[in-house]
Amino acid sequence: MHQSITFSRFKLNTFLACQRRFQLRYLKKTPWPIVSADPQWEELMAQGRLFHQLMERHFLGLPDETESSPDAVVHHWFRLFRQSGLRLPAGRLLPETNLTVPIAGHYLTGRFDLLVLGTEKGQPFIHVFDWKTGRAQAASELRQDWQTRLYFALLAEGSAALLEKGSSIRPEQIRMTYWYVSDPGRPRTLQYDLSWHTENWSEIGAIIAQIQTGLDAGDDPVWPLTPDWSQCRYCPYQSYCDRRDSDTTADDTDDFEEDVPQPAAAMEPTRP
Numbered sequence: 001m002h003q004s005i006t007f008s009r010f011k012l013n014t015f016l017a018c019q020r021r022f023q024l025r026y027l028k029k030t031p032w033p034i035v036s037a038d039p040q041w042e043e044l045m046a047q048g049r050l051f052h053q054l055m056e057r058h059f060l061g062l063p064d065e066t067e068s069s070p071d072a073v074v075h076h077w078f079r080l081f082r083q084s085g086l087r088l089p090a091g092r093l094l095p096e097t098n099l100t101v102p103i104a105g106h107y108l109t110g111r112f113d114l115l116v117l118g119t120e121k122g123q124p125f126i127h128v129f130d131w132k133t134g135r136a137q138a139a140s141e142l143r144q145d146w147q148t149r150l151y152f153a154l155l156a157e158g159s160a161a162l163l164e165k166g167s168s169i170r171p172e173q174i175r176m177t178y179w180y181v182s183d184p185g186r187p188r189t190l191q192y193d194l195s196w197h198t199e200n201w202s203e204i205g206a207i208i209a210q211i212q213t214g215l216d217a218g219d220d221p222v223w224p225l226t227p228d229w230s231q232c233r234y235c236p237y238q239s240y241c242d243r244r245d246s247d248t249t250a251d252d253t254d255d256f257e258e259d260v261p262q263p264a265a266a267m268e269p270t271r272p
């Protein structure tokens with residue numbers, strides 16, 4: 001029977017970091033233990049979640065509960081956002097929106113912090129906003145980031161689900177802004193286009209095809225171990241691969257599809 005997989009950016013990142021880890025985690029569903037929790041990181045995770053909840057409430061037009069937030073850091077971040085003067089285009093606001101599209105018998109999925117759907121010069125557009133509480137990245141890094149690539153691909157292929165019946169969007173009508181608490185006055189905006197989408201979609205398709213080849217080989221073959229041993233240092237599957245390290249800390253970011261700061265050496269290498 002065909003095994004259909006829904007790929008988030010975390011799953012794609014995992015496969016690209018180490019195919020064996022992907023096999024153990026997502027195909028064999030091998031337990032993913034928190035070997036030792038880092039209290040500081042746990043706190044950053046919680047603050048990231050709270051900040052995203054505040055932003056969602058803000059864009060839903062719900063009462064501002066910031067003043068009652070017991071977390072001074074989150075309070076400060078939200079104040080930075082309000083003071084930053086980030087300009088949103090006029091349009092329909094869709095905070096915390098999921099989108100899933102089919103690809104070669106599988107699915108790609110993503111959750112957007114905020115989508116703005118509008119019209120400029122008679123043409124529809126979609127503008128994605130993403131709130132970042134971690135390390136700020138340059139636009140050149142963000143172009144390569146799987147979050148950017150997946151979000152653009154999802155919208156270029158699946159935006160019909162968000163638009164009025166009969167409407168469509170070209171890649172040139174999609175853009176994305178990252179806003180960082182650590183650099184609130186300099187949002188990074190990226191513009192998608194057809195040639196990027198052609199290349200992007202083809203590369204995503206090639207990765208899915210590679211995974212399908214592994215699936216077609218059945219359960220027995222061990223998928224390739226990463227040649228990059230730095231990936232193993234914080235991997236809880238070391239004992240499966242004879243790559244033990246006594247200083248192991250694992251995170252479980254798949255349960256949290258929003259932006260959160262990452263520990264110094266996290267499992268998902270391309271996240272801030």
Ligand code: SF4
Pocket residue numbers: 018019020021024225226231232233235236237238239240241243
């Ligand atoms: S220990 Fe290393 S080789 Fe084994 S699954 Fe983890 S990252 Fe991959």
